[in-house]
C-alpha cells in the first residue's frame with residue numbers, strides 16, 4: 001500500500017489517536033487527528049480526506065451524528081465507525097447512514113490496514129447512497145456478535161434504504177422473518193404497512209387471490225371484490241415468505257409485478273399499479289429448484305438483486321450463549337434463571353437443525369423445568385444430551401445441588417440447631433442412592449457394581465445388607 005492520501009482520526013482518547021496515526025503513517029498515509037467532532041468537521045471543510053476513523057462515543061456529538069454531518073460536507077468521504085460494543089442498532093444505523101464500514105474495539109492493526117487498503121481501492125467508486133429519514137428503533141433486536149451476523153447487520157443497513165427487491169435465504173429458524181421486519185423498519189417505508197404472506201401455507205388458487213385480490217363474481221364464492229396483499233402494501237413492503245413453495249404459474253405473475261409494478265386482480269380487466277417493495281424469503285435451495293424446473297430462473301435473478309444469507313446457528317456458536325441469555329430474559333418472568341457451564345457446553349456441541357427457533361423453544365421448556373434457578377442438563381430433552389454426547393460431570397452437579405439443599409434445609413427447618421445428624425443423613429442418603437443406581441445399572445450384579453464403585457465386593461454386600469436395600473434387583477445366579 002503506497003499512497004499520499006489523507007486519513008483523519010477522530011477519537012477522544014489520545015492513545016487511540018496516537019496508535020492509529022503511527023500505524024497509518026507507516027503505510028505512508030498522511031494522517032490528521034481530532035479529539036472532538038467539531039474539530040474534525042472543521043478539518044473536513046478545509047481538507048480532502050480519503051477516510052475517517054471515527055469513534056462512536058464522543059463528547060458532545062455522537063459518532064453517528066458526526067457521520068451524517070461529515071457525509072453532508074463530503075458525500076464521497078469514507079467513514080469507518082469504531083466502537084467498544086458492537087450492537088446491532090449501532091451497526092445498522094452506521095451502515096444506513098452511509099458508513100464505509102464498522103469496526104469494534106479492540107481491533108488489530110491488520111484490520112486497520114485492511115480497511116485503509118479497501119478505501120484506497122474503492123476510491124474511484126464514490127458512494128452514491130444518500131441518508132434516508134430517521135426512524136426510531138424499538139423492534140425486537142436481532143442478536144449476534146459473530147462476524148457472520150455483523151456482516152448481516154451491515155447488509156441490512158446498506159439494503160434497507162433502497163427500493164430494490166431483497167432475497168433472504170437461510171435454514172428454517174435462522175431469523176429470516178426478523179430480518180425482513182428489520183429491513184422494513186429501517187427503510188423510508190417504515191410508517192407504511194409491512195404485509196407478510198406465507199406462500200407455502202395457502203393453496204395456489206387462494207394464494208393468487210390473496211396476493212392480487214379478486215373482482216366480485218370472478219369465481220364461485222367471490223361475492224365481494226377483494227383487495228389483495230399487494231394493494232395493501234402500496235407505499236410499504238410486501239414480504240413473500242417461503243417463496244420457494246410458490247407454483248411456477250404464480251411465479252410468472254410475481255415476475256410481472258417486479259418488471260412492470262402492475263398486476264390484475266383475479267377476474268379483473270384493469271391493471272393496478274402499486275409501489276410495494278418486495279422482500280422474499282426461502283429456506284430452500286432455489287438454484288436446485290431451478291434445475292428441477294420448479295423455480296423460474298428469471299424470477300430468481302429479479303429477486304436476488306440484494307441477497308442476505310443467514311448463517312445456521314452451528315456456524316456462529318459464539319452467539320449461542322448470547323441468544324440463550326436473551327431468551328431467558330424474555331421468558332423467565334421473575335425467576336432467577338441462568339445457564340450452567342455444563343448446559344452451555346452441551347449447547348455448543350449440539351447441531352441446532354431448527355436454529356434459533358429451536359434454541360428459543362429449548363430455553364422456554366427448560367425454564368419451566370428449572371424451578372429454582374440454574375438450568376441444568378436434566379432440564380434438557382434427552383435427544384440433545386445424546387447428540388452432544390453428554391456425560392454428567394458428577395462433581396459440579398452434585399456440588400451445586402448439595403449446596404442448594406443444605407441452604408434450603410437450614411432455612412426451612414428452624415429447629416435444626418437441636419439436631420446433630422445432618423452429616424450422617426446426607427452421607428447415608430448419597431451412599432444409598434449411589435449404590436442403588438449402580439446396582440440397577442448392573443442388573444443387580446454385585447461384581448460389576450463393586451468394580452466401578454472401587455470397593456471390595458464383600459464391603460458392598462455388607463452395605464447392601466445393613467442398608468436393607470431389598471428393592472435392588474436380585475443378582476443373577478451364575
Ligand SMILES: Nc1ncnc2c1ncn2[C@@H]1O[C@H](COP(=O)(O)OP(=O)(O)OP(=O)(O)O)[C@@H](O)[C@H]1O
Nearest residue numbers: 141142143171172173174175176177178283356357
Ligand atoms: N438473531 C436473532 N436474535 C434474536 N432472536 C432471533 C434471531 N434470529 C431468530 N430469532 C427468533 O427465532 C425465531 C425464528 O425466527 P424467524 O421466524 O425469523 O425464522 P425464519 O428463518 O423465518 O424461520 P422459518 O424458515 O422456519 O420460517 C423467532 O422467534 C425470532 O424472533
Ligand SMILES: [Mg+2]
Nearest residue numbers: 173176177241
Ligand atoms: Mg419464516
